[in-house]
Amino acid sequence: MIPVSSTARRMTSSAIREILKITQRPEVISFAGGLPAPELFPVDPIRAAADRVLAEHGRQALQYSTTEGHLPLRRWIAERSEITADMVQITTGSQQGLDLLGRVLIDPGDIVLVESPTYLGALQAFTPYAPRFVEVATDDDGIIPEALDELLGRVDGRLLYTVPTFQNPTGRTLSAQRRLALLEITRRHLVTVIEDGPYNELRFRGQEVETLFSLARRTTPDDDLNVIMLGTFSKVLAPGLRDAWVQGPRHVIDKLVQAKQAADLHSPTLNQMIITELLDDVLAEQIKIIREAYGQRAAIMIDAVARELPTGVSCTDPDGGMFCWVSLPDESIDTEAMLPEAVANNVAYVPGRPFYAAGERRNTLRLSYATSTEDQIRTGIADLGRVIAERLSSRPAADAPL
Numbered sequence: 001m002i003p004v005s006s007t008a009r010r011m012t013s014s015a016i017r018e019i020l021k022i023t024q025r026p027e028v029i030s031f032a033g034g035l036p037a038p039e040l041f042p043v044d045p046i047r048a049a050a051d052r053v054l055a056e057h058g059r060q061a062l063q064y065s066t067t068e069g070h071l072p073l074r075r076w077i078a079e080r081s082e083i084t085a086d087m088v089q090i091t092t093g094s095q096q097g098l099d100l101l102g103r104v105l106i107d108p109g110d111i112v113l114v115e116s117p118t119y120l121g122a123l124q125a126f127t128p129y130a131p132r133f134v135e136v137a138t139d140d141d142g143i144i145p146e147a148l149d150e151l152l153g154r155v156d157g158r159l160l161y162t163v164p165t166f167q168n169p170t171g172r173t174l175s176a177q178r179r180l181a182l183l184e185i186t187r188r189h190l191v192t193v194i195e196d197g198p199y200n201e202l203r204f205r206g207q208e209v210e211t212l213f214s215l216a217r218r219t220t221p222d223d224d225l226n227v228i229m230l231g232t233f234s235k236v237l238a239p240g241l242r243d244a245w246v247q248g249p250r251h252v253i254d255k256l257v258q259a260k261q262a263a264d265l266h267s268p269t270l271n272q273m274i275i276t277e278l279l280d281d282v283l284a285e286q287i288k289i290i291r292e293a294y295g296q297r298a299a300i301m302i303d304a305v306a307r308e309l310p311t312g313v314s315c316t317d318p319d320g321g322m323f324c325w326v327s328l329p330d331e332s333i334d335t336e337a338m339l340p341e342a343v344a345n346n347v348a349y350v351p352g353r354p355f356y357a358a359g360e361r362r363n364t365l366r367l368s369y370a371t372s373t374e375d376q377i378r379t380g381i382a383d384l385g386r387v388i389a390e391r392l393s394s395r396p397a398a399d400a401p402l
Contacts, residue, residue: 007130010128010130025346028346029346030348031349031380033371034168034322034323034370035368037290037293037371038371041237041238042237042238042282045278046238046241046278049275050270053274060273061270065266065269066266067257067260067266068088068090068266069090069266069267070272070273071085073273073275073276073279076276076279077247081213081214081217081229081247083247086250086253087247087253089257089260090266090272091243091245091260092242092243093232093234093244094198094230094234094244096244096260096264098121098126098194098230099125099263100246100263101230101256102125102126102128102129102131104252104256105158105192106129107129108130109132110132110158110159111159112132112160113151113152113160113161113191114134115161115162116135116136116357116358117169117355117356117361118135118163119161119168119196120169120355122196123354123357126161133357134151134155134157134357136151138170140172141172141174141178142172142173142174142175143178144178145178145181148160149185152185152191158191159191159192159193160182160194161196162182162193162194163195163196163197163198164179164211164212165211165320166200166202166203166323168198168199168321168322168323169350169352169366170318170324170325170366171320171323172316172318173209174209176209179209179212179215182212183212183227186226187220193227194228194229194230195212195213195230196230197229197230198230199235201287201291202236202290202294203291203320205295205320206319211229212229213225222250223250225249227248228247228249228252229246229247229248230244230246232245235290237283237286242268294321294369297374297377301377304381305326305367308381308384309385310385310388311329312329312392313327313388314327322369323369326364326366326367328364328365328388328392329363329392330392331361331363332363333362333363334351334362334363335349335362335364338351338388339351342387345384345387347384349366349384350366352364352365
């Protein structure tokens, strides 16, 4: 057998991708995948944009290009954040951005602070670079600043990874007051913040909250910023285009360019040029369509959870994004062990354990409302309610909570 490296041995499979393999039966209503709704993809505008690009710029679109990315696209991204294009790196999906940031920012043994729970794709991306993950306590308003400050008084954290807006997996949003507190604490402790913002545009209720990146730029010169932000077109146009970006201080972007040169030279030029064609008229309308659809589906799911899941089960009520987070009243119930039973009853979810860096809290699960119809949501949540009720009723009496 050919030996693999220690880095390769640290690599793990995505828990969600493995779960999706067992939920492919057409009769299974799946709330597991964090997939955008395919019926909302702007297929005709993308086709028309591709025709225009190939007709007007065919040779350029099909040729090798710069590692940094298509300049008009980078300029558009930069203008939205009032920065310059040299502070933007195009990546092949946000997941590549996380991997490249891991290469550039993490040394073996570095302490990386993550929310509890956190996006498991970030754990998967950072793990090959051998960090030590430490969880930061959260509540319904996101990271608890006092807990972060206390933790940084005990551990030498180098990085903080956070999804502050419509977090994956919980759907929670870090409040405006806490964002300011988080920036003050991380600056004082010399911590770099990686702000992942794939769902920023998907607000269907409530007031917009300024990004950490934007807040930081108010008081800090660009080269001294301690915040790096990721964004993506996957959730607002189509994930198959695989276009995302990282924005941050120039010296970090310079290193990302070098890392990406080694990884794939550059993201597909054709895809970047297609997206650039869609920015002026299609994108804004597409965001409106997605917000309305996801808002309706989220409301139906939250209502169904309240009606169908047993007493004592709690669920977040997001203002945007694609997910809600369910906690069962009995901490001894393992939602991973319960999943086969749920699938046998034609409903699927993602167990909560993989979202915890420490692998704890087995009585939680993630639901996505993005890709299901209203009838599927009602039926699937009712089926899930019966599975949970049976688990709760069958637990040993000695294990029942006081």
